[in-house]
Amino acid sequence: RFLSVYFFSFVVKQINFLRAVGDTFLSLCVWWPDIAKMTMLNPQFNNLPKLPGMGFGEELLRTDFRKSQLLNSKTGVQDKRVKPDVQPFDTLRLANTQLGGNTQAKMSLDRKVLRFQAFFKEGVHESPQEQERVRRCIVYYFLEDDTISVSEPKQDNSGIAGQGALIKRHQIPRPDGGAYSFEDFNIGREVMFYGKCFHLIDCDTFTRKFLLGLGVDVPEPEDQPQDQYTEIRRKVTAQMVPRKQKTGNDMDYHQGGSGRQAKLTPEEIGLTKQFLAHDKKVLRFYCQWDDRDSLYGDVRLYILHYFLSNDTIEIAETNPPNCGRDPFPSFVKRSKVPKQRDGQFVNPNASLSFKTETVEYFTDADLRIGNYLRIFGRTFLIYDCDEFTKNFLGSKYGITDFTPVDISQPGPPKIPVEPPPYNGFGDEEDSLGSWKYLVLKAPKKDIKKFMEHANNQLKFQLKLKGGDPSNAIRKFVLTYFLSDDTVSIFEPAQRNSGIIGGKFLQRQKVKKVGSDGLPTGEYIQPQDLYVGATVIINTHTFVVYSTDERSLTFMEYNAHQFPKSNIDIVLSNLRSMLVSRQTGLQHAFAAADSSGNGYLDYEEFAAIIERLQLPIAEQEILTLMRHFDRNSDGQISWTEFMDTVLPREVQSQYESKRDQAWEEIRAMAEQQTQDELDRFNSDMNGTVTQLNAFTDQAMRNFLEKWNQRRSLFMDVFRTVADHSPDGNIGEAEFRKAVQAKLKLGLTEKALKAVCYKLFPENLKRIPLLEFQRILNGTSTYVHLKPRR
CATH class of the missing domain: 2.30.29.170 (PH-domain like)
Structure with a gap:
C-alpha cells in the first residue's frame, strides 16, 4: 500500500514536470520570431561584420516552407496570382510603436x-x-x-x-x-x-x-x-550688356543745342525715301558665266535681281533639267556687291584693320545688255532682261536698244548612225526593230492607212528592157498595194511562147535603185510608178507601158499625190513649153495638123513630144488626152486645146518672154501665182473670223437638214460612193449628191463652205462609213473639232 501511494505521487510529479517543460518550449516557439525580428531591427546588430553566423537572415524568420502557388484558374480563366507578404508600414517600426498611433500627427x-x-x-x-x-x-x-x-x-x-x-x-x-x-x-x-x-x-x-x-x-x-x-x-x-540708347528727350536736347532739324542723318533720310519710292521694284537680268576654261567647267546661266529699294543684288542659278547640279536657292545672297579695283577683288568686310576705305558698289547704271560684270571673281555676261527692266531703263536712261545677246552654243556634231545590214530574219523592219530596241517588239502598222486604202490597188503593165531579146515578148503585171506600200509582180502565161507564167515577185516592199545600181534605202512609192517610168527591181529593169482605167481614175482623183496625173501641173508645164520658141512645140503642133481636120490623136501627140525630146512623160500625155477628149474617141480638138492651154490674152502676156527657156517661164509663172496667193491671203486676213463663222453656220444648217432626212441622205451618198472609182466620197460626189439628187437649194458660197469643212487639203477622199460618222458627230478626225 505504501509502495503504491509512493509510485502514484512519483508519477504525478513527473507529469507536472513534463507539463512545465512543454509550456516553456511552446512559449519559446511562439516568441522566437519576434525576438529574432527585434534583434535584427536593433541598430547595434547592423555594426556586426557580415560573416556567417553573425546575422539573422530572412530564412530564420520563415515559418512556412511550402512552395507558393503562382498559377491559378478562376471562372475558367487561367491567371498568374502573386500573394506578397504585405505588412502595414507601422509594423516595421520599433516594437513599442502602436498601429495607427500617429495618424493624427501625420495629418x-x-x-x-x-x-x-x-x-x-x-x-x-x-x-x-x-x-x-x-x-x-x-x-x-x-x-x-x-x-x-x-x-x-x-x-x-x-x-x-x-x-x-x-x-x-x-x-x-x-x-x-x-x-x-x-x-x-x-x-x-x-x-x-x-x-x-x-x-x-x-x-x-x-x-x-x-x-x-x-x-x-x-x-x-x-x-x-x-x-x-x-x-x-x-x-x-557684364561686357555683353548693350550700350544704353538715347531716349527721344535726350535726342531732342542734343538736336536743339546743335541746330539739327531731324533725328536722322541725311544718308538715312535718302535711304528711307528710296525705299518708299521703289519698294517691291526689282530689275531682272539674265546672265551667263562661261567657266569652260577651268577643269570640267561649263556654261552656266543665272538670273540677277537688282532691288531698287536699297541697291542690293541677288544672283540665283537656273539649272536645266537633269543637269546633275544641286538646286541651291541663291548663288550670291542679297547684298551690296562691291566693284573690283585693278582687277583684284577686295572684300571690305574682311579687312583686319579698321581703316575706312571708299568702296564703290554696283548700281543700276552699270547693268546693261551686253555688259560684263566682275562679281566675286566671276565674269557674268548680261544677255537679256525682262519687260519691266526694259521700261525702267528706257524711262530713266533713255535706252532704246534692248536686242538680246545670242548665247546659243553650237551643239556637238551629230554622228550619223547607220543601221546594220539586213540579217535575214523576218523582214527588214523586224531586223531594224532588234537594232532600235533592247526589248524586241513587233513593228507598228499604220492602221489608219490600212483602213483607208484596204481595197485600193494600182496595176501597171511592164516589160523588160534590154538583156536577152527573147525577153521582149514577156509581159508582167505589177500590183501596188496602197494599204502597206507593198509590190507584187505576176507574169501571165502566153500561148506558144515557151515561157511559163506565174508569180514573178512575191508581195513585199521593194527598195529603189540609184543611178549607180545600188539600193538607196528608200522604198518604191506610188508616185514612182506611171506610164513611161523605168523601175529596177531585183536587178531587172522594167518599163511601164500601160495601166488600167481604175488606176488612172484613182490617180486623177488624188492628183495632189500623183503629179503626173495632176492636170494643173501638166498644163502649167505645157503652157511654158508652148510659149517658149526654144522648144518649137507650137510649130510642131501646127505642122501636125497639116491635114486640116483640126484634131490630134495620142500617137501624133506622143510622136511630137518624142521628136522634140521634151521632158513630158506618157502619163502626162494620157492625162491631157483624158482631160480634153470629151467623147472618148482618142482625139482632141486642136482649137479647143490651144484656147484652153494658151489663150490669146496669155500669149500677149508672155510675148516678151518667148525667147527664154521654158523652165524660166514656168518659174516666173509660179512666182507670179505665189504673189497673187499671198496678196489674196493678206486681203483675207481681216475677214478670217467672219469666214469661219459663216462656215460654221453653213455646216450647222446642213446638219439640221441631215437630221431631218437622215435615211434619204444616206441612200443618196451610198449610191454616189458606189459609182466612184475608189468607193469613197470626195467633193465632186458630195456636190453631185447635194445639187442633183437631194436638191437642197444651197448657194454656191454655202456649198463651198460645207465642202471646205468636210474635205480639207489633207483629206480629200473619205470612206462612206467615216463620212457617216462625221455627219453623226462621232468621228475622231481632228479637222472636225469645233474651233475655240
Whole structure:
C-alpha cells in the first residue's frame, strides 16, 4: 500500500514536470520570431561584420516552407496570382510603436516641407582656370514621412549636365545608421547624402518659424562661396550688356543745342525715301558665266535681281533639267556687291584693320545688255532682261536698244548612225526593230492607212528592157498595194511562147535603185510608178507601158499625190513649153495638123513630144488626152486645146518672154501665182473670223437638214460612193449628191463652205462609213473639232 501511494505521487510529479517543460518550449516557439525580428531591427546588430553566423537572415524568420502557388484558374480563366507578404508600414517600426498611433500627427504635418539652401563642392580636374566648383542646391525635408529630396537650380552657360533633381524623394539613411530626421537639419550644419557633403547656408521663412517654434535656435544665413569659373562668366556677361540708347528727350536736347532739324542723318533720310519710292521694284537680268576654261567647267546661266529699294543684288542659278547640279536657292545672297579695283577683288568686310576705305558698289547704271560684270571673281555676261527692266531703263536712261545677246552654243556634231545590214530574219523592219530596241517588239502598222486604202490597188503593165531579146515578148503585171506600200509582180502565161507564167515577185516592199545600181534605202512609192517610168527591181529593169482605167481614175482623183496625173501641173508645164520658141512645140503642133481636120490623136501627140525630146512623160500625155477628149474617141480638138492651154490674152502676156527657156517661164509663172496667193491671203486676213463663222453656220444648217432626212441622205451618198472609182466620197460626189439628187437649194458660197469643212487639203477622199460618222458627230478626225 505504501509502495503504491509512493509510485502514484512519483508519477504525478513527473507529469507536472513534463507539463512545465512543454509550456516553456511552446512559449519559446511562439516568441522566437519576434525576438529574432527585434534583434535584427536593433541598430547595434547592423555594426556586426557580415560573416556567417553573425546575422539573422530572412530564412530564420520563415515559418512556412511550402512552395507558393503562382498559377491559378478562376471562372475558367487561367491567371498568374502573386500573394506578397504585405505588412502595414507601422509594423516595421520599433516594437513599442502602436498601429495607427500617429495618424493624427501625420495629418497635421501633411504638405509641410522644410526647405534649406545648401551647396557642395565638386572637384574639377585638368582645368587651368579652376580646381573645384561650388554647386548650389535646395534640400527639401517632408515632415509627413521623413523623406528628403535634393534639386539643383539650372544655371545658364554653366556647362554642367544633368541639372535639376539630384536626389529623388525618399528616406535617406545616415552614415551611422538610422534615417535622417528634422533635428539633423539647421543652418551651418553639414549632412552627408551618399558620399556628398551638403553644407546648409539658409532656409525659408516657414522653416525658420517651424524650428523656432520647437525651441531650436536657427543661426543667421551664411554667404555662399564663389568659384573661379562663376566669376569669369560674370565678367563676360557684364561686357555683353548693350550700350544704353538715347531716349527721344535726350535726342531732342542734343538736336536743339546743335541746330539739327531731324533725328536722322541725311544718308538715312535718302535711304528711307528710296525705299518708299521703289519698294517691291526689282530689275531682272539674265546672265551667263562661261567657266569652260577651268577643269570640267561649263556654261552656266543665272538670273540677277537688282532691288531698287536699297541697291542690293541677288544672283540665283537656273539649272536645266537633269543637269546633275544641286538646286541651291541663291548663288550670291542679297547684298551690296562691291566693284573690283585693278582687277583684284577686295572684300571690305574682311579687312583686319579698321581703316575706312571708299568702296564703290554696283548700281543700276552699270547693268546693261551686253555688259560684263566682275562679281566675286566671276565674269557674268548680261544677255537679256525682262519687260519691266526694259521700261525702267528706257524711262530713266533713255535706252532704246534692248536686242538680246545670242548665247546659243553650237551643239556637238551629230554622228550619223547607220543601221546594220539586213540579217535575214523576218523582214527588214523586224531586223531594224532588234537594232532600235533592247526589248524586241513587233513593228507598228499604220492602221489608219490600212483602213483607208484596204481595197485600193494600182496595176501597171511592164516589160523588160534590154538583156536577152527573147525577153521582149514577156509581159508582167505589177500590183501596188496602197494599204502597206507593198509590190507584187505576176507574169501571165502566153500561148506558144515557151515561157511559163506565174508569180514573178512575191508581195513585199521593194527598195529603189540609184543611178549607180545600188539600193538607196528608200522604198518604191506610188508616185514612182506611171506610164513611161523605168523601175529596177531585183536587178531587172522594167518599163511601164500601160495601166488600167481604175488606176488612172484613182490617180486623177488624188492628183495632189500623183503629179503626173495632176492636170494643173501638166498644163502649167505645157503652157511654158508652148510659149517658149526654144522648144518649137507650137510649130510642131501646127505642122501636125497639116491635114486640116483640126484634131490630134495620142500617137501624133506622143510622136511630137518624142521628136522634140521634151521632158513630158506618157502619163502626162494620157492625162491631157483624158482631160480634153470629151467623147472618148482618142482625139482632141486642136482649137479647143490651144484656147484652153494658151489663150490669146496669155500669149500677149508672155510675148516678151518667148525667147527664154521654158523652165524660166514656168518659174516666173509660179512666182507670179505665189504673189497673187499671198496678196489674196493678206486681203483675207481681216475677214478670217467672219469666214469661219459663216462656215460654221453653213455646216450647222446642213446638219439640221441631215437630221431631218437622215435615211434619204444616206441612200443618196451610198449610191454616189458606189459609182466612184475608189468607193469613197470626195467633193465632186458630195456636190453631185447635194445639187442633183437631194436638191437642197444651197448657194454656191454655202456649198463651198460645207465642202471646205468636210474635205480639207489633207483629206480629200473619205470612206462612206467615216463620212457617216462625221455627219453623226462621232468621228475622231481632228479637222472636225469645233474651233475655240
